[in-house]
Amino acid sequence: MANLIFQLFKGLNFSVRIFFLTLLFSLPFGFVVAKGRMSKIAPVRWITDLYIQIMRGTPLILQLLFFYFAPFYIFHASYDRFFAVILAYVLNYSAYFAEIYRSGLQSMDKGQYEASQVLGFTKAYTFFHVILPQVFKKILPSVGNEVVTLVKDTSLASTLGIAELFRVAQTSSSRVFSTTPIFVAGVFYFIMNYLVAKFFDVVERKLDYYE
Amino acid sequence: MNDIMINAKNIMKSFGSTEVLKDISFTLEKGHVLSIIGPSGSGKSTLLRILTQLETADAGSLELVGKPLFTNVDGKAVYENIAQRRELNLKTGLVFQNFNLFPHFSVLRNITEAQRAVLKRDKDEAEAKAMDLLKKMNLADKAKSYPCELSGGQKQRVSIARALAMDPEILFFDEPTSALDPELTLEVLKVIRGLAEEKMTMVVVTHEMNFAKGSSDEALFMDGGVIVEKGNPTELFDNPKEERLRRFLNTFNA
Numbered sequence: 148m149a150n151l152i153f154q155l156f157k158g159l160n161f162s163v164r165i166f167f168l169t170l171l172f173s174l175p176f177g178f179v180v181a182k183g184r185m186s187k188i189a190p191v192r193w194i195t196d197l198y199i200q201i202m203r204g205t206p207l208i209l210q211l212l213f214f215y216f217a218p219f220y221i222f223h224a225s226y227d228r229f230f231a232v233i234l235a236y237v238l239n240y241s242a243y244f245a246e247i248y249r250s251g252l253q254s255m256d257k258g259q260y261e262a263s264q265v266l267g268f269t270k271a272y273t274f275f276h277v278i279l280p281q282v283f284k285k286i287l288p289s290v291g292n293e294v295v296t297l298v299k300d301t302s303l304a305s306t307l308g309i310a311e312l313f314r315v316a317q318t319s320s321s322r323v324f325s326t327t328p329i330f331v332a333g334v335f336y337f338i339m340n341y342l343v344a345k346f347f348d349v350v351e352r353k354l355d356y357y358e
Numbered sequence: 359m360n361d362i363m364i365n366a367k368n369i370m371k372s373f374g375s376t377e378v379l380k381d382i383s384f385t386l387e388k389g390h391v392l393s394i395i396g397p398s399g400s401g402k403s404t405l406l407r408i409l410t411q412l413e414t415a416d417a418g419s420l421e422l423v424g425k426p427l428f429t430n431v432d433g434k435a436v437y438e439n440i441a442q443r444r445e446l447n448l449k450t451g452l453v454f455q456n457f458n459l460f461p462h463f464s465v466l467r468n469i470t471e472a473q474r475a476v477l478k479r480d481k482d483e484a485e486a487k488a489m490d491l492l493k494k495m496n497l498a499d500k501a502k503s504y505p506c507e508l509s510g511g512q513k514q515r516v517s518i519a520r521a522l523a524m525d526p527e528i529l530f531f532d533e534p535t536s537a538l539d540p541e542l543t544l545e546v547l548k549v550i551r552g553l554a555e556e557k558m559t560m561v562v563v564t565h566e567m568n569f570a571k572g573s574s575d576e577a578l579f580m581d582g583g584v585i586v587e588k589g590n591p592t593e594l595f596d597n598p599k600e601e602r603l604r605r606f607l608n609t610f611n612a
């Protein structure tokens with residue numbers, strides 16, 4: 148049992164790394180994608196839109212396989228699996244975050260920009276001090292949902308043989324002919340998402356002071 | 359010393375193929391209050407937005423506080439450089455119909471933010487100024503509140519304080535009471551009347567005919583993108599020359 152827990156923690160370590168690395172890159176990159184999606188230049192808009200549609204319209208598991216095997220078949224180049232995994236997750240999650248950011252930005256009242264302009268704020272000041280804090284509050288619940296999904300989606304990395312939590316649980320399970328490892332892994336996922344939900348809850352409550 | 363605060367000549371503006379302002383010319387003296395009245399869609403807001411640089415004019419010329427914002431060159435409005443535009447932007451303030459307060463800032467911060475970020479005043483100075491204005495608006499006890507906790511009339515008074523904190527030389531109002539209940543309308547109009555007594559130069563787009571008639575030095579009636587009639591408010595209301603103005607005023611008396 149102790150050994151099992153130890154193995155699962157090692158798997159958990161991979162899951163957590165996928166989780167944080169994905170967020171680290173996709174949260175900011177999603178913003179770049181959102182900007183592209185709202186670009187004044189039509190081709191930029193089309194390309195980012197196509198990218199978003201593909202990322203949201205095809206299964207993540209398929210994208211994982213694609214990002215790992217395509218370079219291999221096309222260029223006969225192989226590269227680190229873990230890198231392929233992170234690349235796939237980042238590109239996938241950026242598309243989802245981009246759409247959340249875009250809807251948040253577009254729901255901002257035009258009057259906030261106009262009041263800022265009349266008062267003499269620069270564009271950058273307006274964005275960082277007036278628009279961003281309000282958009283942040285508005286999109287927080289949707290971002291929270293996406294992050295909860297990401298916790299569960301890390302298990303898909305097992306398709307590329309990454310020894311993350313789910314894969315470890317699955318292999319131990321078949322080795323010891325028991326569902327216990329699967330069950331314990333489930334508890335791990337549950338706890339992670341409990342923490343994620345709590346985190347968003349706290350932040351949302353901190354921002355409750357205004358409407 | 360130039361006492362003409364606004365000198366607008368032949369201003370034109372179209373959105374696509376619709377001509378919204380056709381040929382707007384008027385002047386306003388320092389310390390005067392000008393009311394602009396007119397039916398919906400006549401171009402009143404568009405005019406204010408050009409004067410406050412939220413829109414750009416297509417043609418014509420405009421001087422604010424004696425300095426050009428744009429001049430007519432070959433039938434086109436050519437704007438001054440960014441430094442001049444910014445200088446004039448700081449000399450004008452605008453109060454919106456729907457307040458546009460910053461919901462994530464306290465009342466106090468709504469009034470101090472631009473003082474600090476734009477005018478580079480220090481915290482104490484900005485707050486002292488804000489508190490003075492809040493007292494004047496009878497809202498000193500609301501400094502720590504958030505906009506969502508205020509009534510419409512209170513919000514509008516905060517937004518007036520926010521504009522005044524920047525020490526504008528001309529203050530524009532676009533239907534400042536149209537989003538308010540009648541009782542709240544009165545408290546806001548009282549504040550604007552108080553500013554008029556202090557000789558603040560103001561342009562007020564309004565549907566409050568009593569205010570336009572009783573509290574302004576000049577009035578201007580717009581319809582279809584042109585100034586149909588302008589002059590002394592008492593004259594304009596009691597003795598309208600133009601048929602269109604007469605019909606417009608009748609809709610209020612009915």
Ligand SMILES: Nc1ncnc2c1ncn2[C@@H]1O[C@H](COP(=O)(O)OP(=O)(O)OP(=O)(O)O)[C@@H](O)[C@H]1O
Nearest residue numbers: 373374376378396397398399400401402403404405
């Ligand atoms: N950004 C814009 N794009 C296209 N048309 C516009 C735009 N802004 C205003 N218009 C049009 O210009 C005309 C004048 O609008 P404006 O808002 O200046 O009128 P108004 O006199 O302020 O009316 P109201 O009393 O309803 O506020 C309207 O027909 C309006 O539809």
Ligand SMILES: [Mg+2]
Nearest residue numbers: 402403404532
């Ligand atoms: Mg209007």
